[in-house]
Structures are given as structure tokens and as C-alpha cells.
Amino acid sequence: MEKRVADDFDLKKIAESGQIFRSYEDPSGSFIFMSADKRLLIGQDGNDIHMDCTKEEWDGFWAHYFDLSEDYAAIRKTVKQDPFMERAAEAGKGIRILNQDPWEMLISFIISQRKSIPAIRSCIEKICENFGEKMDGFYAFPTPEALVKADTEVLKYCGVGYRLEYIKDAARRVLCGETDIEGLKSLSDEKLKEHLLEIKGVGNKVADCVMLFGFHRTGASPVDVWVKKIIDEDYNGTDPFPKYGKYAGIMQQYAFFYKRLLKE
DNA sequence: TCCCAGGCGATCT
């Protein structure tokens, strides 16, 4: 189907903004986005987008996935008296915070620690190929049950390294209901974070990423090595993101994208 | 080859 979007929307920036590890650029310039057991081929020409799904699938899932009910142009305009963030928001214009699968985000960001983004992507790809359900032309992200049962040696082969026990434990917790993903959705930001921090291998940074990208808590602003650089080099040691309140995570994405862009 | 990556947990002071 085809559609026209009114708001900021840039598939390439979204795919390269570090929030998703299972996106691929097609030779045609279109993009593949995967989430849990779903996959979409989508391309854009300016504000005209076209995708290989039905209207029902778009309205029922992907429109929310791309966070189309939020007005990002308006959010960008809330930046004032902050030259670095104004440049970041302009550079990152078109980025949106995807509504991704919380379980997939939990495992993905547990894996992400001490890995480069290319390494994270290849590790997750291997895990899907080995433990994800085979769909029509791709592999789904593995279920908690699949990872609980996963052969340890094969998981190691996927490149998870010392995170093996973290992944196993997180999968066990979710499978037995000790971590109730659906239930977590109704918790306050504070309670949600508290719970996430109880999971082995989940510290402050990973918890914030799961909150932001899996539970769409846009007030969460993960502090990673890049954001640390921003804080030190551009803000003299003071974290500028919390002052943006419920948009802190969105500003963080603009800034993260911009800072990495500057280094190229 | 060497360095470091979207950090975390354990173990100290």
C-alpha cells in the first residue's frame, strides 16, 4: 500500500539511529524493518511512503510501530537556548522512536553491552537464524521459550560471550512470569525501571534503552559512551537531557545520531 | 596486531 505522511519521517535515519538492530537497506533504497515475528519492506520518496503490507496490517501494527500519532516536528521546536541540541535536532530531523517489542529490546540491549553496533547486529542476526521461527523469507526473533531451551554451545557460537548467563536468566524470568512483560506496561516509569534493574545483566543504561525503545517511555534518556562524550565535550559535564522531561529520550536520539555523524 | 565497543557485576575502600 501507499501513504503520505505529514510529519518528520526519514527511514534511513531511523534505521541508522541505533535503536533498531534488525533493519536492512535494500539495493533499491527501500528498507526492511523487523520486529518480533513481523517484517516490513518500506520505501519513501519524500513524504510519500510505500510498503508491502495491507492497509489492515499498516493500521493495526506498523503505523503504531513508526509512532505516527506523535508530532515530532512540534517536539523539535521545543528546543530553545540550547545550540548543540538545536543542531542535533536539525541533523536528526526524521528520526522517530519506534515502538519495538519489549522482549526483543530486553535481549538485544543485554547483548549490546561492550559491543560495537555492527557486532550487535550480527550477533542478533545469528540468534534469530538459530533460534527464531522460520517465517516466510526471514527468521522471527526467538521466543523466551526458545532461548530457555537454546543449546549453550550454539548460543556461544552466536557471539554472546559472557552475556550467555544474562540471556538465559532473562529468558527464564520472562517464560515463568517472574518478569511479566504485559504487566510491566502498566507500571510507572520508576517502578518499571526498578523491575528491569533486577534482571541480571541489566544496569542503568540497558534499562533506559529497554524503557525507551521497548516500552516507549520517552522520558528515559540512556547514557552510553556517546552521550558521555556529549555531556563532557558539549555540556561541560552536566547531563542536558533530563531537563527535556518526557521528550528527553527523543532529544537523546537526535544527539546520539548527531554526535556519531560528526565523527565520520 | 592492537584497540575498543550503545556496560555490568563483583569487589574493594
Next chain:
DNA sequence: AGATCGCATGGG
């Protein structure tokens, strides 16, 4: 509370 250290592995 805050500082330090080891950690498995892959990409640049």
C-alpha cells in the same frame, strides 16, 4: 557511595 577491575568476542 564511589572507584577499580575483569569480562568474551568481533569489527575497524
